[in-house]
Amino acid sequence: MKKTLLACAVALLLPQLAWAHAHLKHAVPANQSTVTSPTAIRGDYTEGLNIAFSSMTVAGADGKALDLGKAALVPGNDKAMDLAMSKPLPAGHYTVTWHALSKDGHKTEGKWSFTVK
Amino acid sequence: MLAAANVACRFVSALAPMLVFGASLMLATSGNAQVAQRLNARLRPMLRGLATIALPAALLLLSLEAAFITDSHAAMRDPATLRQVALFTDYGHAWMVQGLFTSILCLALWLPGLRSPALLACLSACVLAGVGINGHAAMDEGLPGLAHMANNVAHILCSAYWIGALMVVLPLLYSWRDEHRNAGPIMARFSTLGHVAVAGSVLTGILDTWLILRGGGLSLHSRYQQWLAAKIAIVLAMTILALSNRYYWVPRLASDPRALPALRRQVWYTVAAGSLAVLLVALFGTLPPD
Numbered sequence: 049m050k051k052t053l054l055a056c057a058v059a060l061l062l063p064q065l066a067w068a069h070a071h072l073k074h075a076v077p078a079n080q081s082t083v084t085s086p087t088a089i090r091g092d093y094t095e096g097l098n099i100a101f102s103s104m105t106v107a108g109a110d111g112k113a114l115d116l117g118k119a120a121l122v123p124g125n126d127k128a129m130d131l132a133m134s135k136p137l138p139a140g141h142y143t144v145t146w147h148a149l150s151k152d153g154h155k156t157e158g159k160w161s162f163t164v165k
Numbered sequence: 166m167l168a169a170a171n172v173a174c175r176f177v178s179a180l181a182p183m184l185v186f187g188a189s190l191m192l193a194t195s196g197n198a199q200v201a202q203r204l205n206a207r208l209r210p211m212l213r214g215l216a217t218i219a220l221p222a223a224l225l226l227l228s229l230e231a232a233f234i235t236d237s238h239a240a241m242r243d244p245a246t247l248r249q250v251a252l253f254t255d256y257g258h259a260w261m262v263q264g265l266f267t268s269i270l271c272l273a274l275w276l277p278g279l280r281s282p283a284l285l286a287c288l289s290a291c292v293l294a295g296v297g298i299n300g301h302a303a304m305d306e307g308l309p310g311l312a313h314m315a316n317n318v319a320h321i322l323c324s325a326y327w328i329g330a331l332m333v334v335l336p337l338l339y340s341w342r343d344e345h346r347n348a349g350p351i352m353a354r355f356s357t358l359g360h361v362a363v364a365g366s367v368l369t370g371i372l373d374t375w376l377i378l379r380g381g382g383l384s385l386h387s388r389y390q391q392w393l394a395a396k397i398a399i400v401l402a403m404t405i406l407a408l409s410n411r412y413y414w415v416p417r418l419a420s421d422p423r424a425l426p427a428l429r430r431q432v433w434y435t436v437a438a439g440s441l442a443v444l445l446v447a448l449f450g451t452l453p454p455d
Contacts, residue, residue: 100253101253154453
């Protein structure tokens with residue numbers, strides 16, 4: 049009992065960072081980076097996502113969206129979603145547009161871009 | 166327009182069960198079953214009205230959330246989207262708890278016969294649990310996430326008792342001259358629980374604020390934090406009113422003819438201020454905190 053209470057207190061008091069609304073914390077490939085063809089495109093967020101209403105689309109330099117299927121949660125991590133690449137991306141400039149519905153019911157969106165050499 | 170409707174629905178669907186909860190818990194803990202029964206019957210039209218306006222407001226929240234998520238007004242009436250929002254989002258799960266218990270509360274108040282205040286307090290507490298596990302309180306994961314939601318539910322219940330119990334205090338004060346023998350002990354019990362509710366509301370409110378703002382920090386430019394500051398100012402005023410009621414006017418009830426009208430007036434001010442505080446939460450709860 050004492051241990052449970054202590055765990056609760058520690059969990060509450062730890063200055064763990066959290067933001068209401070899901071903000072993009074980390075992107076793979078990184079924003080404005082130049083990479084070899086990635087095997088997956090992944091966004092890590094500051095808050096858990098509801099994947100039914102979260103998405104990522106990738107567009108080439110001509111602005112046309114690529115058919116890469118629907119983004120899925122990374123197994124065991126509901127703060128990250130990714131798009132698996134079934135075939136290599138040709139060289140060029142790409143923009144990832146994302147929409148995230150966080151667990152607190154709020155929606156955020158954004159973009160990042162990268163270049164495949 | 167949709168944003169204003171969302172704030173209005175959040176406000177009504179939370180304030181109404183808060184008042185039902187506070188009034189019912191006050192009656193359930195009054196210590197005088199006869200007077201509680203009489204007041205329960207007298208307050209029933211008001212409690213019915215509150216539950217009845219809370220129901221459509223609560224149900225509409227799902228349509229509004231669907232419109233926000235999809236950026237489409239059509240989603241508000243699209244059964245497939247509404248089903249997806251209800252079943253596959255955390256917002257939807259909390260909404261189902263709120264909607265289900267608001268419906269049961271309505272039924273309990275509209276079915277023939279008088280329901281016990283304890284049952285009404287339990288049902289409205291379940292509605293408020295649905296309110297409390299949603300929104301910014303759902304931003305954390307794991308154990309801290311559960312603790313955050315539990316703290317928010319406790320905050321809402323304490324605040325609900327604070328303002329809802331006044332729905333019972335008012336009729337007691339208006340019949341004080343005829344009924345002060347019965348009303349006195351009931352008010353004394355209210356005073357004890359009221360201290361717990363005010364202290365609980367303030368402490369859980371401070372913890373809630375820290376839990377929500379600890380990531381983004383303080384900013385003068387955040388609209389969320391500006392409205393939050395306004396709410397804190399209102400709660401401060403409510404606390405001063407509660408202290409002056411309890412420690413200045415109540416002890417003078419027997420000796421000072423100004424005490425009763427002053428108490429009645431200040432209780433009305435507290436109800437108005439509490440409602441305004443709930444309105445502000447309904448508003449800033451839709452904004453990003455940082």
